[in-house]
Amino acid sequence: xxxxxxxxxxxxxxxxxxxxxxxxFLAGGTDVLVQLRSDLVEPDTLIDVKKIEGTNNITKNADxxxxxxxxxxxxxxxxxxxxxxxxxxxxxxxxLIGSTQVQGRATLTGNLCNGSPAxxxxxxxxxxxxTVSVTGPDGTREVAVEDIPAGPGxxxxxxxxxxxxxxxxxxxxxxxDAYLRFIPRTEMDIAVVGCGVNLRVDGDTIxxxxxxxxxxxxxxxxxxxxxxxxxxTKLDDAALDALAAxxxxxxxxxxxxxxxxxxxxHVAGVLAKRAAKIAYDRAKG
Amino acid sequence: MSKIHVxxxxxxxxxxxxCDPRESLLDVLRDRLSLTGAKEGCGTGDCGACTxxxxxxxxxxxxxxxxxxxxxxxxxxxxxxTDEELHPLQQKFxxxxxxxxxxxxxxxxxxxxxLLERNPDPTETEVRYWLAGNLCRxxxxxxxxxxxxxxAAEMREAS
Ligand SMILES: Cc1cc2nc3c(=O)[nH]c(=O)nc-3n(C[C@H](O)[C@H](O)[C@H](O)COP(=O)(O)OP(=O)(O)OC[C@H]3O[C@@H](n4cnc5c(N)ncnc54)[C@H](O)[C@@H]3O)c2cc1C
Ligand code: FES
Ligand code: FES
Numbered sequence: 001x002x003x004x005x006x007x008x009x010x011x012x013x014x015x016x017x018x019x020x021x022x023x024x025f026l027a028g029g030t031d032v033l034v035q036l037r038s039d040l041v042e043p044d045t046l047i048d049v050k051k052i053e054g055t056n057n058i059t060k061n062a063d064x065x066x067x068x069x070x071x072x073x074x075x076x077x078x079x080x081x082x083x084x085x086x087x088x089x090x091x092x093x094x095x096l097i098g099s100t101q102v103q104g105r106a107t108l109t110g111n112l113c114n115g116s117p118a119x120x121x122x123x124x125x126x127x128x129x130x131t132v133s134v135t136g137p138d139g140t141r142e143v144a145v146e147d148i149p150a151g152p153g154x155x156x157x158x159x160x161x162x163x164x165x166x167x168x169x170x171x172x173x174x175x176x177d178a179y180l181r182f183i184p185r186t187e188m189d190i191a192v193v194g195c196g197v198n199l200r201v202d203g204d205t206i207x208x209x210x211x212x213x214x215x216x217x218x219x220x221x222x223x224x225x226x227x228x229x230x231x232x233t234k235l236d237d238a239a240l241d242a243l244a245a246x247x248x249x250x251x252x253x254x255x256x257x258x259x260x261x262x263x264x265x266h267v268a269g270v271l272a273k274r275a276a277k278i279a280y281d282r283a284k285g
Numbered sequence: 286m287s288k289i290h291v292x293x294x295x296x297x298x299x300x301x302x303x304c305d306p307r308e309s310l311l312d313v314l315r316d317r318l319s320l321t322g323a324k325e326g327c328g329t330g331d332c333g334a335c336t337x338x339x340x341x342x343x344x345x346x347x348x349x350x351x352x353x354x355x356x357x358x359x360x361x362x363x364x365x366x367t368d369e370e371l372h373p374l375q376q377k378f379x380x381x382x383x384x385x386x387x388x389x390x391x392x393x394x395x396x397x398x399x400l401l402e403r404n405p406d407p408t409e410t411e412v413r414y415w416l417a418g419n420l421c422r423x424x425x426x427x428x429x430x431x432x433x434x435x436x437a438a439e440m441r442e443a444s
Pocket of ligand 2: 324325326327328329330331332333334335336345346347348
């Protein structure tokens with residue numbers, strides 16, 4: 001295994017493009033090291049992105065949007081004085097990942113690019129409408145987060161491409177987000193279902209919404225029908241029931257000892273309702 | 286395989302070592318530097334027996350490469366006592382019998398010390414969540430939590 005510490009994303013992309021065999025990028029390493037130690041994946045080339053300048057920065061831009069460096073840890077997000085005011089659901093979702101020790105290292109980018117359908121920060125990232133900068137041999141482009149995961153453990157990034165920043169849109173007036181997951185334990189477990197909601201209100205009426213589900217399909221999925229079920233409503237019982245039905249209809253889960261198809265499908269609806277209520281309360285302030 | 290040369294600080298001493306790129310920081314501490322306080326319980330980030338601090342943040346040493354230690358400041362359980370004097374947490378752990386086999390203890394001490402540095406007055410719930418990544422198969426946790434709470438109270442009085 002070759003270990004590289006490039007100083008720029010362009011160099012990182014070049015090393016990855018020229019590499020033979022298996023390549024991994026190293027952010028917090030909480031997936032890469034586990035896979036390495038359990039002999040699941042031994043990369044031939046490991047490219048540590050943490051020496052690239054700016055990768056630890058959390059920046060609020062002039063328009064109110066946020067730019068997060070690819071090595072920002074969950075702990076740094078939770079400790080940030082303002083990020084959690086704008087995007088509490090995103091920060092809470094990230095904070096669910098692992099222990100204090102894991103929080104010191106784990107990143108949003110790693111959670112996204114590891115490609116797990118159960119990744120906790122990803123549904124709410126989808127819901128926020130986040131985009132990522134992707135740097136490759138031909139330069140940098142901006143891609144919607146929902147275009148990154150391709151299937152369990154897979155992304156749509158091409159050889160030589162890596163994520164170079166995460167962009168979260170401006171929160172703006174009347175917005176609220178939330179993430180809830182179901183796990184059999186209370187801490188340190190993998191989501192059986194996860195649901196991220198982001199919406200905006202004008203008075204009591206929902207004017208915009210984005211809803212995504214985790215762990216119920218081969219990738220995290222955005223569910224436009226669930227969002228449509230609550231836009232234009234005051235989140236009354238009929239809207240909540242329509243939301244739950246749309247969320248359950250979007251499920252195509254696996255069946256395993258942690259949750260049957262029936263259970264996951266039902267819980268997706270329940271979590272969608274609960275997360276929508278939290279986001280709605282936050283949006284109304 | 287060519288080795289990587291790393292310069293780092295461990296418990297305030299400058300340390301240099303050569304390691305294979307595959308080696309974890311835990312391997313380096315235990316097998317190259319003879320700092321065997323940090324233990325390997327799982328090797329996959331689940332048990333916390335390998336907990337150390339890196340630039341003041343808790344990390345599982347099994348989930349970090351030795352090569353990543355370059356330029357960092359690492360704290361291990363060996364750095365907690367001063368000369369012959371035990372840290373108040375260590376004293377309380379003995380007093381409360383907050384350990385049996387002791388495998389989890391170095392990790393818990395490092396994690397608890399880090400918590401008390403950030404928050405001298407944690408609630409029991411905060412202590413329990415903070416230590417949720419440190420598994421103990423012997424004590425049932427209660428004595429550990431009480432030892433940490435009592436240390437916090439005593440350190441607040443002392444300061
Ligand atoms: C004890 C424990 C508990 C956990 N609990 C949870 C949990 O509750 N929920 C959850 O969702 N996850 C959990 N995880 C998994 C893991 O912590 C998260 O997925 C984490 O967010 C990964 O981030 P990282 O920075 O450590 O990624 P890394 O391990 O550094 O990288 C992960 C993947 O992303 C790729 N990658 C990294 N950076 C880039 C980049 N810039 N561009 C392109 N690809 C990149 C790597 O090649 C690799 O494939 C847990 C892990 C452990 C060890
Ligand atoms: S050995 Fe590192 S967490 Fe178990
Ligand atoms: S004392 Fe044995 S594991 Fe904690």
